Amino acid sequence: GENVEQHPSTLSVQEGDSAVIKCTYSDSASNYFPWYKQELGKRPQLIIDIRSNVGEKKDQRIAVTLNKTAKHFSLHITETQPEDSAVYFCAAPQEYAAGNKLTFGGGTRVLVKP
Amino acid sequence: DAGVTQSPTHLIKTRGQHVTLRCSPISGHKSVSWYQQVLGQGPQFIFQYYEKEERGRGNFPDRFSARQFPNYSSELNVNALLLGDSALYLCASSLGQGLGEQYFGPGTRLTVT
Numbered sequence: 001g002e003n004v005e006q007h008p009s010t011l012s013v014q015e016g017d018s019a020v021i022k023c024t025y026s027d028s029a030s031n032y033f034p035w036y037k038q039e040l041g042k043r044p045q046l047i048i049d050i051r052s053n054v055g056e057k058k059d060q061r062i063a064v065t066l067n068k069t070a071k072h073f074s075l076h077i078t079e080t081q082p083e084d085s086a087v088y089f090c091a092a093p094q095e096y097a098a099g100n101k102l103t104f105g106g107g108t109r110v111l112v113k114p
Numbered sequence: 115d116a117g118v119t120q121s122p123t124h125l126i127k128t129r130g131q132h133v134t135l136r137c138s139p140i141s142g143h144k145s146v147s148w149y150q151q152v153l154g155q156g157p158q159f160i161f162q163y164y165e166k167e168e169r170g171r172g173n174f175p176d177r178f179s180a181r182q183f184p185n186y187s188s189e190l191n192v193n194a195l196l197l198g199d200s201a202l203y204l205c206a207s208s209l210g211q212g213l214g215e216q217y218f219g220p221g222t223r224l225t226v227t
Contacts, residue, residue, distance in 0.1 A: 006156075032214045043204065043218040044157065089156050095214035098172030102147065102213045104156035 002027040002094050014113055019077040021108045023090035026071065030056025030092040033073045038107075039086045047088075048075070062070060080112045116141070118207050118219035126225045127195050135190045135222045139207030141163075146167070146188040147216060148180055149204040157204055163188055164211040198227045 003026040013019050023033075031052035036044035050057045050064045050073065055063050061080075062111040067072040077084055119138045127133050135194045139146050145164040149157035162170035163182035186207075192199055202223050206216035 016138065032212070034215070043220050046215065049215065072162075091156075095212055100162050100211075100213050101172060102159045102162075102170075102216075104158070107154075107156050 002030065002092055002101065002103040003102045004090060004092050004105045006090050006108055008108060010109045010111070012111045012113060013080050015080060015082060019075075019080055019084070019110055019112075021075045021088055021110075022072060023074070023091070023092075023105050024070075024072040025092040025103075027092065027094055028068075028071065029096075030094060032093055033066060034065070034091050035062075036073045036089045036104075037086045037089065038089065044089060046073045061111065077110075078113055080110075082112050082114050085110055118205060118217055120203075120219040120222050122222060123220070124223045124225075126227060128227055129195055129197060131195050131226075132191065132193050133195060133205050133224060135192075135205075135224070136187065137190070137205030137219055138153050138187045140217055143206045143207035143209050143217075144186050145211060146182055146186065147206045147208070147213070148190045149189070149206065150174075150223070151202040151204055153201075159188070162213065169211055170213070185208075195226045197226050200224060201209075210217075 006023045034049035040043040058092045063076045147162040148160040150158045159172035161180045166182045177193045178192045202221045204221045205219045207217045
């Protein structure tokens with residue numbers, strides 16, 4: 001089955017600096033890679049995603065890059081703000097005729113210090 | 115438009131009991147997925163249903179079952195509850211039969227004592 005590893009598990013940055021979180025996956029058939037942000041006590045929220053036919057996608061201060069050959073994808077947050085403090089999860093789906101499965105990484109706790 | 119809704123918000127059960135959790139997807143979404151999130155960990159995939167049929171199953175015992183109704187709402191049932199079943203149960207809906215662009219509900223916090 002799919003194995004998704006996420007690093008680092010915690011990340012502390014100064015406000016205004018950049019944050020980068022990396023995920024690796026094992027199933028080369030995976031073709032969609034979402035990132036979720038979960039604030040304390042709240043539901044995971046989809047913040048950005050990328051499909052395997054592109055290498056990079058940006059949305060304001062966040063971007064995701066994908067390297068299909070190396071089987072890893074990364075979340076980049078620029079000009080971090082205190083409200084970026086949360087736990088971030090990557091995920092990779094497996095979609096087969098026999099059934100679908102979505103595997104999440106273990107999460108990265110990001111703390112943005114003012 | 116209303117987002118994904120789940121009920122109840124919180125639930126306390128005793129070991130050995132049975133529980134039913136409910137989820138209503140975003141209007142127009144036909145797929146519902148269920149996840150278990152233990153404190154400090156990422157969500158673990160339990161089931162996906164699309165058009166009332168099971169489309170995916172995670173590594174959970176047969177004590178866990180689910181179904182989807184004609185209006186696309188869904189129930190997750192857990193029998194013979196164990197202490198280890200204590201977790202946040204999340205439901206997510208998406209438009210099609212794939213696992214892309216899922217939107218999560220607020221979750222049901224289940225505590226088993």
